[in-house]
Amino acid sequence: MLRDLTPWSRSPDAPLRPSITRSRGHLGHDGQVRKRTEFLRTPPAVEPVEHVSASPAARIRMTGPQRKSQLIGIGRALFAARGLDGTTIEEIAASAGVSKPVIYEHFGSKEGLYRQVVETEFRILLDSITEALSTEAKPRVLVERAALALLGYIEDRTDGFRILMRDAPPSQPEGAFSTLLSHVTARVEHLLSDEFARRGFSAADGAMYAQMLVGMVAMTGQWWLDSRTPDKRAVAAHLVNLAWNGLTGLQKEPELRSDG
Numbered sequence: 001m002l003r004d005l006t007p008w009s010r011s012p013d014a015p016l017r018p019s020i021t022r023s024r025g026h027l028g029h030d031g032q033v034r035k036r037t038e039f040l041r042t043p044p045a046v047e048p049v050e051h052v053s054a055s056p057a058a059r060i061r062m063t064g065p066q067r068k069s070q071l072i073g074i075g076r077a078l079f080a081a082r083g084l085d086g087t088t089i090e091e092i093a094a095s096a097g098v099s100k101p102v103i104y105e106h107f108g109s110k111e112g113l114y115r116q117v118v119e120t121e122f123r124i125l126l127d128s129i130t131e132a133l134s135t136e137a138k139p140r141v142l143v144e145r146a147a148l149a150l151l152g153y154i155e156d157r158t159d160g161f162r163i164l165m166r167d168a169p170p171s172q173p174e175g176a177f178s179t180l181l182s183h184v185t186a187r188v189e190h191l192l193s194d195e196f197a198r199r200g201f202s203a204a205d206g207a208m209y210a211q212m213l214v215g216m217v218a219m220t221g222q223w224w225l226d227s228r229t230p231d232k233r234a235v236a237a238h239l240v241n242l243a244w245n246g247l248t249g250l251q252k253e254p255e256l257r258s259d260g
Contacts, residue, residue, distance in 0.1 A: 068106050071096055072120055075113045080159035083166070084114050118176050121160035125153045126180055133187050139195050140244045143213070146188070147239045150221045151232035158225065165222060177218075185214045200252060213243055 062070065074095045078087045089110045093100045107113040132145035154161045165177040189210035196206040217239055224235055 064106075067098070067102065071098075071103060071106060071113060072117055076117045076121070076159050076163065079114055079117060080162040084111070117160075118163060121157065121164055122176050122180055124157065124160065125150070125164065126183055128153055129184050130187060133184075133191060139192060140240060142191055143243055144236055144240050146184070147217050147220075147236040148232065150217060151224060151235060154221055154225055155228075155232055161221075161225060165225075181214055181218055185210050188214055199250070209247075216243065 071092065075087075075092055078091060078095065087110070089100055089103060092110070092113065093103055096102075103110075103113060107116060128149045129146055132149040133142050135142075135145075137145070163176075164180065165175075185207075189207050192210060192213075193203070193206055196203075196209070201209075220235065220239055224232070
């Protein structure tokens with residue numbers, strides 16, 4: 001004879017849990033199969049796990065040099081778009097995700113940040129042109145390289161060029177771009193000195209023509225800043241075409257032919 005299944009017992013202090021019923025066959029003492037209902041205890045309920053939201057990602061900590069570089073980049077973009085006076089320290093801080101004291105800590109003031117932006121761009125452009133003029137090559141090739149260096153800087157660092165040619169930082173009241181052109185002109189004058197001496201020009205003439213040559217390239221660069229057509233190599237080729245082919249036909253003592 002089969003033994004009856006005994007329902008699970010509940011501990012007196014165990015929490016009540018809902019049960020389910022199940023009918024199954026039961027062999028009675030008289031040999032008849034009868035239905036019997038069993039009460040089966042449901043498995044312990046699984047307590048829901050509360051969703052723990054992840055804490056906000058911690059702000060990426062930067063080293064001092066990294067933060068300074070970040071602020072210079074943000075400042076360059078804002079100063080190029082709005083100028084020194086049109087940019088506020090609050091805008092710079094908000095764009096960088098820092099408080100204003102962080103900017104004061106690194107630069108002392110908005111003007112200090114602006115001055116650092118200008119000095120950074122000044123050095124990058126001057127180094128690029130100086131490198132182009134430093135290698136051994138014929139004067140015409142050097143003019144090509146210098147023109148390409150300026151146009152390449154304008155193409156790659158448009159914001160920096162806008163700042164250099166538009167605004168004068170407090171430390172350079174004459175203007176950053178004018179100061180840079182003076183450095184470049186001195187270098188060009190030195191490079192062209194042998195060519196001018198061979199043609200019988202005086203040193204004073206060489207200095208004057210260096211100003212003309214650099215000014216022509218610089219003014220073309222400012223025009224190309226917004227035009228961007230043709231491409232920089234085509235522009236450089238036209239610059240050299242005018243500059244060099246004109247140089248081959250220079251008169252020692254040119255005179256104006258107009259009466260005005």
